[in-house]
Amino acid sequence: MKPEELEAARDRIVPDVVTAGLSVLFCGINPGLMTAATGHHFARPGNRFWPVLHLSGFTPRRLAPSEQDELLTLGLGITNVVARASARADELSPEEYREGGRILTAKVERLKPRWLAVVGVTAYRTAFREPKARIGPQTRTIGSTRIWALPNPSGLNAHWTAATMAEEYGRLREAAQTTPAEPTPADPTWGHAP
Template sequence: MTVLPDYLKHGLEVVFVGLNPSLKSAETGHYYAGPGNQFWPFLSEAGFTNRQLRPDEDHEVLRFGVGLTDFVKRATRGVNDLKRSEFEVDLVRAKITKVRPRFVCFNGKSGFQATVGPCDYGLQAQEWSTTRLYVAPSTSGALPMTRTDKLAHFHALKELVDASASDSFRR
């Protein structure tokens, strides 16, 4: 099984941090490759990309100011197959601090709750250095939430990203 690479560079608008790759993603070597995962449609529908990328085009996100990484690089069937000790919080935080994106979006509450603490969806009070933290519902088809409700969080994040582009909040 393939370990997915990080897609990170300095000055990104947003980095999406997943919990860990699905078995399908590890098999294909690409982020969010599961047939029920809505990440790629949401990314384009919210305006982060100008077209819907396919999982095998995941490396293209950098051109759009978007980055990708995971807390755990080991692929599993689901979150219950992970041990808390596997979460590479300090490593992910160091990567984020180094590349300094405007925002980090946690794809699902699980990663944020296991590494930072309790949360609701949306913009968080905490920051990592100068990076704002946002928690969106998991794009996995396994989350029992409507597509409309999930997508609304991607739109809300995009509005924050766009508003911050004219801001000088980056300290």
């Protein structure tokens, strides 16, 4: 893709890949220019999201960014803390992160995924004003949705290899498989004591 095509994608909004009742809603920091130009999340070739999703067992094969809608059939989805595209996450202001956290909270309250997985602990810390948060499950919840902070899959995150990221993503996958879904009015056990 030509540099001018990427630059033309700055500030674009990329639609979420979501539906209600997901097992895990993955939440990126914000779309990069390649994502905005293609309309496919985590589209930059050096981004390790798609390989790590497969290595961790979330997907039966490595999906291409253009196959992102297949995630919905697996009970997975993608959104972002901040909707607008930029070349780098450091172009976002703390105010944008906090406003993004507010919007994300409302989205999670509406969609009710079992887990919100924020891929980037720094983004999670800023958006939710949790400066001491670490990678892993968080004590904060949004309604019945639990939160897990995951390592950022960007190729710039050299502290984590694809293998070590896959281990952490795999921990979330195991938790998501063992976390019972919240009963709903359509569930015959709803409103009844166990």
